Amino acid sequence: MPEVKIKSNVMNHLTFFALIFTTLVACNANSSTKVPDKWDDVDTRSYEISDFRYIHLEGGFKVVLQQSDKPGLSIKADEDDFEYLDVEVHDEVLDIEIKDKHFTLDQIILYIHFKELETLHIEGGVKLETQGYIELKDFYVHVEGGAKIEMDIKADNFKVVGQGGVCFNLEGISKSMNALASGAAYINAENLKCERVEIKIEGVGAGFVYATNYLDASIEGVGKITYKGDPEIHKNIGGLGFIAKN
Template sequence: MKYTWFFLGIFALFLAQGCTNSDNEENNTEENSYAETNTPESSTTTESDVTTEVKTEEDRDGRIRELPTFNSLLHNISGNIVWKQGDEQRVEIQATPEVLEQITTEVKGGGLLYIGYRDPNFQLNDNKLYIFITTPEIKAIRLSGSGNLESKNRWDVENLSLAISGSGNMDIRLKANKLMAQISGSGNINLKGKSDDCEIGVNGAGQFAGYKFKVENCRAKLSGSGSCALYVKDQLSVAIVGSGSMTYKGNPNVSKLIEGSGSLIKQE
């Protein structure tokens, strides 16, 4: 099937690719314009917004993690991540001392930050966990489990790979040349911004919400009962196997292949 290649190595694809910075002056202008027209009603989570049980300086030991340079993330636990694109790399964890002791942060080959628990049987339960990340570059993110991730500002990237396996959620504002996104399970990806080209895969009951994410060209495949919504300007190619639904805005040229009870609907 012509979409098979899309699903082979979606997350690993961009870990080996270089990422060139966009022109700063153009990005600053677009950033201001974007902020004026696309600011969400509720503000992004910030460090000062988070209240935890951490009381003393001694309790806060281990909250700042000094790490080698990274640009990608594999998050294998629950909790919340707030990621900012900025000049200097920084990782700060806000949690109770008990939780802090369990959090491992390791940078592996290719600039991949792995976040997990020291004890694989550890349960976060009702404890709060916030991880604040700042990096100059962002290339690939994978959430495995029930974690949540949001962007603190709009990311300007060349290529970006997003993947969710489980029930995690991503809420991201970005400008990208190319986006690849894969949802396996019941996870959700909510995007705002724009991209020249994108490839999307939804397996299971996941949802990709992108009416406020405008793309020039898009190739999408849905397997199962998941859904995908996008704003496409030029070319849209869709394959649906099962009962999934694809809705889109814009006036692109459309090609489709539907097997099962799935649907492709244009929204005005």
């Protein structure tokens, strides 16, 4: 019986590391979010849009998000692809979608300028970066699908939800961060310095955080959470994984 138990433990740990490794490799396999600063004006359109506080994106885009003194939107795409893009602002929501489930192999790049932002909701294979730091009060990011998000942020309260094959790389400072990774998600926030952090992993995932005062870390499934700082810690592991100081 002891030998069987040892073998079972070994298999569990091998499974754990294999799943985590697969998650990290899948995340790193995504190409860089960096996009060119200039492009051919022939394939670029600028949109006059009203002010907004919420962004909803659905489709396969590269996105550059920048804080500015006025809202703005420019899109680079193949000339034939513009007819499949649906762009509108309603009820303070900037909504950009690909119509009729048209999928193109050509790259579509969105340059979005905003004054204030409260919510960012992404569905699909988006690769997003911020241009410089964005300074916000309460900010909620909800991402579904195979996306890669790189953000430099200064916020009071920051909430992050990643569902599916989502990779977050976050830097900056926030008073608090509440993060949920479900599916096969990866959250790297070890360079996002927060006073309070709550992070939960469901399914298979990994999280890296920086908490100075308080950390509430939870795993339900297969995952790992590592942290920087010397916070008061509350841990809960309801599956296979570990929570440890980095």
